[in-house]
Amino acid sequence: MASSTGDQSQAVRNGLRTKVLTLHSMNPRVRRVEYAVRGPIVQRALELEQELRQGVKKPFTEVIRANIGDAQAMGQRPITFLRQVLALCVNPDLLTSPSFPDDAKKRAERILQACGGHSLGAYSVSSGIQLIREDVAQYIERRDGGIPADPNNVFLSTGASDAIVTVLKLLVAGEGHTRTGVLIPIPQYPLYSATLAELGAVQVDYYLDEERAWALDVSELHRALCQARGHCHPRALCVINPGNPTGQVQTRECIEAVIRFAFEERLFLLADEVYQDNVYAAGSQFHSFKKVLMEMGPPYARQQELASFHSTSKGYMGECGFRGGYVEVVNMDAAVQQQMLKLMSVRLCPPVPGQALLDLVVSPPAPTDPSFAQFQAERQAVLAELAAKAKLTEQVFNEAPGISCNPVQGAMYSFPRVQLPPRAVERAQELGLAPDMFFCLRLLEETGICVVPGSGFGQREGTYHFRMTILPPLEKLRLLLEKLSRFHAKFTLEYS
Amino acid sequence: MASSTGDQSQAVRNGLRTKVLTLHSMNPRVRRVEYAVRGPIVQRALELEQELRQGVKKPFTEVIRANIGDAQAMGQRPITFLRQVLALCVNPDLLTSPSFPDDAKKRAERILQACGGHSLGAYSVSSGIQLIREDVAQYIERRDGGIPADPNNVFLSTGASDAIVTVLKLLVAGEGHTRTGVLIPIPQYPLYSATLAELGAVQVDYYLDEERAWALDVSELHRALCQARGHCHPRALCVINPGNPTGQVQTRECIEAVIRFAFEERLFLLADEVYQDNVYAAGSQFHSFKKVLMEMGPPYARQQELASFHSTSKGYMGECGFRGGYVEVVNMDAAVQQQMLKLMSVRLCPPVPGQALLDLVVSPPAPTDPSFAQFQAERQAVLAELAAKAKLTEQVFNEAPGISCNPVQGAMYSFPRVQLPPRAVERAQELGLAPDMFFCLRLLEETGICVVPGSGFGQREGTYHFRMTILPPLEKLRLLLEKLSRFHAKFTLEYS
CATH class of the missing domain: 3.40.640.10 (Type I PLP-dependent aspartate aminotransferase-like (Major domain))
Structure with missing residues (x-):
């Protein structure tokens, strides 16, 4: 309350009364909410994208959002059958169009x-x-x-x-x-x-x-x-x-x-x-x-x-x-x-x-439906590529000194553990940042790769991780993983 | 807590332990929530629809949901331009189809x-x-x-x-x-x-x-x-x-x-x-x-x-x-x-x-856009019909003895006041119902018309209202309003 009164006098000096709703007077539970997947690091990623558009020179040409499980944002194409049926539902005039398969129309x-x-x-x-x-x-x-x-x-x-x-x-x-x-x-x-x-x-x-x-x-x-x-x-x-x-x-x-x-x-x-x-x-x-x-x-x-x-x-x-x-x-x-x-x-x-x-x-197309073959092929292609990317992620990270990564058995993320040198931890503390946030912010600034610090998900005291999606296209993912590993080596050297 | 313990012994007798989550142990704030627009009267409307489908004889052939501002459920057709653009967004393969206007594609x-x-x-x-x-x-x-x-x-x-x-x-x-x-x-x-x-x-x-x-x-x-x-x-x-x-x-x-x-x-x-x-x-x-x-x-x-x-x-x-x-x-x-x-x-x-x-x-079509004329015509038709229905509602209700209705200047509802005879109020109290809930339930059972009692929105003590949408098609609405007025007269007679 003392601080709220402070606000008030400041405001009165400026000829403005205080707001009804301030950080001090708002719902304290909402204030305590944190959501790392779209937290400060993603805000910074947005700013960097804007700077790139404005022509500001950066050591990278695009920001890669590996922070969130958003497959289509990473270029995955929608499954044809799903979108055909949805378009017909949205605009039923299309039900008479010959360009949609019969099973899509029936659905x-x-x-x-x-x-x-x-x-x-x-x-x-x-x-x-x-x-x-x-x-x-x-x-x-x-x-x-x-x-x-x-x-x-x-x-x-x-x-x-x-x-x-x-x-x-x-x-x-x-x-x-x-x-x-x-x-x-x-x-x-x-x-x-x-x-x-x-x-x-x-x-x-x-x-x-x-x-x-x-x-x-x-x-x-x-x-x-x-x-x-x-x-x-x-x-x-x-x-x-x-x-x-x-x-x-x-x-x-x-x-x-x-x-x-x-x-x-x-x-x-x-x-x-x-x-x-x-x-x-x-x-x-x-x-x-x-x-x-x-x-x-x-x-x-x-x-x-x-x-x-x-x-x-x-x-x-x-x-x-x-x-x-x-x-x-x-x-x-x-x-x-x-x-x-x-x-x-x-x-x-x-x-x-x-x-x-x-x-x-x-209830996807049944084997006897006209759309079955294409549906099945598209579905399998996505899942097979995800499996390959899961394997690749584990492999590349485990080859990098100071990074260890459990097998990505399922879902869409790796959560590798990174060794951070004591001097980096100290530097982070000086800056008032969690050490893995410091690492991820530096990674973002220098490579454009956006991943989420482990501290946003919770981890054992003294260990450091980040979450990275496996969603970028395979060849791009390989480059990202290698770039990230090299950055970690450089970062380790810098603070050793 | 006494009641919760009672549940427990009952459950033990049945060879079941109590649930972790019960009416007694759940979030008391959630328990206090009420939402009349989809409350018990709508539940009953759903049951009646099911009974009709099962062939149960009723004094009506369909339930009319005048409880909720849901225009398309009442037969209003979607605006063509909106759905064309949306279908194109859902299924971009359609962008090459000649059956969509150019401005829809551009949008x-x-x-x-x-x-x-x-x-x-x-x-x-x-x-x-x-x-x-x-x-x-x-x-x-x-x-x-x-x-x-x-x-x-x-x-x-x-x-x-x-x-x-x-x-x-x-x-x-x-x-x-x-x-x-x-x-x-x-x-x-x-x-x-x-x-x-x-x-x-x-x-x-x-x-x-x-x-x-x-x-x-x-x-x-x-x-x-x-x-x-x-x-x-x-x-x-x-x-x-x-x-x-x-x-x-x-x-x-x-x-x-x-x-x-x-x-x-x-x-x-x-x-x-x-x-x-x-x-x-x-x-x-x-x-x-x-x-x-x-x-x-x-x-x-x-x-x-x-x-x-x-x-x-x-x-x-x-x-x-x-x-x-x-x-x-x-x-x-x-x-x-x-x-x-x-x-x-x-x-x-x-x-x-x-x-x-x-x-x-x-940002609807501009006057120079190919879709403008149709868009404008569809939009005006809907708004003109709503205006006519607002007027009609006020008129018919105010001709009915014991019902008074303020002008429907805007939105999608009338909220007429109904006189309920003292014996109806007593009967409702015996049944543990708000008097206007009793009226609306009887209305639903006898006519199939589903409206929401005023008690769900709040009203001055001792006054009774209901909310009814103006959304049914004009001629259907006229019949509904007349049917509702006649029911009110009959109800009043029954309890006088």
């Missing part, structure tokens, strides 16, 4: 039939178009080897982020020592830390094991939980599989152990499974939490509460801009589920074009 | 050039595509007679709702007697009450004057503010113009008085102006708060904080499903504006198809 007509006024321009019900919820449920059943999924437990959302925030909102209660605690992995995707800060919940960190390719260790969950119980009421456990930013793909055994732990400790499970189509490593396989839970049988299958999230932004399609996604809830209390629907209804509905896109993603 | 190319990877499938920056923010700023300047608008003060959003919630989030702080209070009109659009409940802010009601066509009276603002100051810290004032649900269009004098009041009382102004294109009454005109504020000169123009919201869901286009919208902030503290951007960045970006649509809405 568009089917989606439009399910829309209010047969138009993408009408609101849908708040949980999403019923037909699409049914298609999602069928997708889940196929994915999980026939284990049933109920469309009434599927809620469409504005990207997965929206659904994750909604479920976390339901869970937050209590004050002081009874405040809700939520276990999240470290490193994590910063949506979790940001949302918990905004909601005033307690973030309970459990560390993934870098020595074992970022595996999740149940004994570490125990440690985190016990420590947290002193000062909050832990009620939920978040898992990201395949891992963001780690690229780890969990084994079935690990998932079983996590479910047993959550059950015994009475924790609501949130499974962020948006990278379920992005598994590359030989021997790795995606197991959904839902499937493992159901196959474990009683008491888990009937009682353990679970929310599983998926998105149209990742996978092979990378349709980030459409903001499509869904959550499936399992064993959720019926009255709470009603409350969730009520909460969603305040925002009316998820974007309908994103819902339509999700429908196509969960 | 699509211009939008795609501004997208990451030249695709709607890439994320945009969190504040929205820069080119579109610039187009929005130019729209505001034209609308406001040349008063400058800065694209850096424009933030695109997922419908207007998203932006309104974001600005309210910034404003919420304090505990107990220092909790943020927000003045909202009664009747209000329930997004406001729902959001304040969820954020734990204090809702401060000011009543609109039904006797003066729902005008906003500054002496009532004073009364509300003085009363509130005892138990909270009022920091913001929300105004909806044109009014939802009231249909009122504020005079310039009224807006000046509101601005003066907000300035003197140090209140942040939120102006919900999503119906700015929907003004029908002779003598009524839309004045933006921004324009009036700027024309009032110092000290207001340089100091009064204002956020103004707009949307693609209403107006002549009614593109609700695309979830496009924006907020322009005026005189916002620069550091707070940075915090707002940070908060938006956690959700990555508004849906890009909605951003593209917004661009077309704010």
Whole structure:
């Protein structure tokens, strides 16, 4: 308050009263929110792009945004079938055009039939178009080897982020020592830390094991939980599989152990499974939490509460801009589920074009459809290139002295560890920067490569990392990886 | 807690432990949220539609959803130009097709050039595509007679709702007697009450004057503010113009008085102006708060904080499903504006198809463009029909005994007052229902007409209203209005 009064006198001297809304008077929870994926380093990248456009000389000709999992921004082309059907939905006059395949037209007509006024321009019900919820449920059943999924437990959302925030909102209660605690992995995707800060919940960190390719260790969950119980009421456990930013793909055994732990400790499970189509490593396989839970049988299958999230932004399609996604809830209390629907209804509905896109993603062309061959070829090409890029990333980084990189088993990121010389750490501290932020900023200024410091995701004290996407085209990625490795060598030399 | 323990023993008897997340243990703020526009009456409407599909006999053949401002669901056709450009953006292969006008192609190319990877499938920056923010700023300047608008003060959003919630989030702080209070009109659009409940802010009601066509009276603002100051810290004032649900269009004098009041009382102004294109009454005109504020000169123009919201869901286009919208902030503290951007960045970006649509809405075809004539004709046809329907609604309701309806000067709703006989009020109380909810439920069951009870928006104690959209096609609307009036007469007779 002293500082706010200071502002006021300053303002009065300038002939202006203070603002009603200032840094001091605003929502303190919002002030505490951090979101590194679009943080200061990305702001600086934007400025550099502007300087380049204005003709300012730089040691590079373009800024490479390897900070965010945005495939199409990196040049990946949209899947033809998805965009054909969507264009038909947007402009149904095209349904008479001979330049669209029959199955695309049928799919568009089917989606439009399910829309209010047969138009993408009408609101849908708040949980999403019923037909699409049914298609999602069928997708889940196929994915999980026939284990049933109920469309009434599927809620469409504005990207997965929206659904994750909604479920976390339901869970937050209590004050002081009874405040809700939520276990999240470290490193994590910063949506979790940001949302918990905004909601005033307690973030309970459990560390993934870098020595074992970022595996999740149940004994570490125990440690985190016990420590947290002193000062909050832990009620939920978040898992990201395949891992963001780690690229780890969990084994079935690990998932079983996590479910047993959550059950015994009475924790609501949130499974962020948006990278379920992005598994590359030989021997790795995606197991959904839902499937493992159901196959474990009683008491888990009937009682353990679970929310599983998926998105149209990742996978092979990378349709980030459409903001499509869904959550499936399992064993959720019926009255709470009603409350969730009520909460969603305040925002009316998820974007309908994103819902339509999700429908196509969960029910792609069948082998007998005219669009099947092209769809399949495009899909496979994207996934094969991603697998090659995952391998390449691991390889190039591990050849560089002072950089070590776990295998990128899945998802779209590497999260390599970098050695930073003590003098660089000191220099960063003088500048008031996290040492890996200092490294990443210097990297950006000298090479134009934009990656996100590990401190934005969390990491063990004294270790330094960055997250880099594997999304640039293969040959460009190779150059980037080599450039980054050379920069690290130069940086190390400079501060040794 | 007693009840929660009761649940637990019940569960143990059933061989099930309790859920982690129950009505008792969930976020109490979320539990308190209400949203009438999609509340129990709409749930019942959905059930009735299902029963009709299953062949259950009803005294009607279809449910008419006059509960929500969803033009295309009511049969309004999308504006051709908007959908042509959007289809081209979705599927750029169509850019070579001869069936699209040249200006549509140019517009699509211009939008795609501004997208990451030249695709709607890439994320945009969190504040929205820069080119579109610039187009929005130019729209505001034209609308406001040349008063400058800065694209850096424009933030695109997922419908207007998203932006309104974001600005309210910034404003919420304090505990107990220092909790943020927000003045909202009664009747209000329930997004406001729902959001304040969820954020734990204090809702401060000011009543609109039904006797003066729902005008906003500054002496009532004073009364509300003085009363509130005892138990909270009022920091913001929300105004909806044109009014939802009231249909009122504020005079310039009224807006000046509101601005003066907000300035003197140090209140942040939120102006919900999503119906700015929907003004029908002779003598009524839309004045933006921004324009009036700027024309009032110092000290207001340089100091009064204002956020103004707009949307693609209403107006002549009614593109609700695309979830496009924006907020322009005026005189916002620069550091707070940075915090707002940070908060938006956690959700990555508004849906890009909605951003593209917004661009077309704010910069429609120019008179020299090939698409101008058709665009203009379609736009005028929609607005002229809305004006006729506004007039018709007022007329038919005012001819019905026991119903009185203010002129629908703007927006998309009537909010008529209904007399309910004392025996109906008693019967409702026996059933634990608000009397107007009882009336609306009976109306729905007997006629299939779905309207929202006034209690969902707020009204003076002892008065009863409902909100009904003016969106059904003209002849259908006439039948509906007559049917509703007849039902009211019958209902009145039944309970007299």
